[in-house]
Amino acid sequence: MSLAEIIEEIQGKEDDTGVLTIYLNTDASEGNVNKSEWKIHLKNGLKELKEEAKNRDAEQEVKALKKLQDKVEKEITLHQREMRKGFILVASADGELWRARVLQVPVTTAFHWGKKAETEQIEALEQKFPETAIIAVQSHDATFIETSLGIIRDVKKYSWDVDSESWLDYEEAAQQQTRGGGKDEFQRRFEENQHRWYKSLAEDLLKEVKSRKLEGVYLVGSKETVQEIETHMDSNKLLGVVTKNLGSNSAHDIASEVFETLV
Structure with a gap:
């Protein structure tokens, strides 16, 4: 509802x-x-x-x-x-x-x-606090937080899978990443392809926003990561940016930081 x-x-x-x-x-x-x-x-x-x-x-x-x-x-x-x-x-x-x-x-x-x-x-x-999404990106992980009235309604986590070259549900991706050439190889391939892969992430997230009929998006992450994602976002949907690396924080802490900083 x-x-x-x-x-x-x-x-x-x-x-x-x-x-x-x-x-x-x-x-x-x-x-x-x-x-x-x-x-x-x-x-x-x-x-x-x-x-x-x-x-x-x-x-x-x-x-x-x-x-x-x-x-x-x-x-x-x-x-x-x-x-x-x-x-x-x-x-x-x-x-x-x-x-x-x-x-x-x-x-x-x-x-x-x-x-x-x-x-x-x-x-x-x-x-003041319509139905929006908060997207926190940290390297090859992303947290999608749906909010309404300042309430967290849903949390969805993504992680990049090198083998399938797609953003997967976090748990599924964690299982997939145990295969292959190890963490060093994973990081090397991610850094080499992050522009293309972040573009893919932005497209997936915008589809999620549209399917949920949300008003817009708050973007959270390091300055470099935010800039990379922002170039692929619909500017009409982007409500604000917090340049802090909060991806490892809880959804509640991320939401509180966004509301206190931007709203």
């Missing part, structure tokens, strides 16, 4: 009892006293919503919020180690809508309870 479709689904849901919307800033670098301060904000935010419902004598809403709080806490516990910058959760009392996402970008902590979800921040994030 595309980001536009997810937002449409959220906006289209109405529940007479209530729809819970949570935006949680979990980024310690944004001024939080410590890494777990967001837990206090979560507890207090949900408490305030229940107290407001009690003051309205809305017993059904209080029960629904208590039930949702249990589910929210379980969801948070499940993703606690992944918490980096932000977290969004939208859930309806009837259980028909449940969307929870860990973000690589911060949000403003806010809690909302009403017949419909509060989507203002989601819509702003859609404009």
Whole structure:
């Protein structure tokens, strides 16, 4: 489901009892006293919503919020180690809508309870962080990271196989490279043919971008590697470049570096 479709689904849901919307800033670098301060904000935010419902004598809403709080806490516990910058959760009392996402970008902590979800921040994030690809290249390896709302949706790794002269799935390529003349021979052949082979990589990656209907690409790698790949990229699709050799880093760290540097 595309980001536009997810937002449409959220906006289209109405529940007479209530729809819970949570935006949680979990980024310690944004001024939080410590890494777990967001837990206090979560507890207090949900408490305030229940107290407001009690003051309205809305017993059904209080029960629904208590039930949702249990589910929210379980969801948070499940993703606690992944918490980096932000977290969004939208859930309806009837259980028909449940969307929870860990973000690589911060949000403003806010809690909302009403017949419909509060989507203002989601819509702003859609404009700032649309569906894009981050491509990190390091010598004969490449990491393709699909992102949306600052969320990593998919990661695909490529590695060059000398024998077939093509970019393969990383695991498959690793098996292929155990054959042949060894690492020195592999590196020699790669250096001799890297212009042609990087062109092939750029073509494969652009096909991936088009098939996934992504807005564009952020390119990451050493200055030399980026320049080589950039010459073969569609300039209309290239959103920005980070000249750092991050190919061996995790997808989360690569995405964070790109968003902090370019967005």
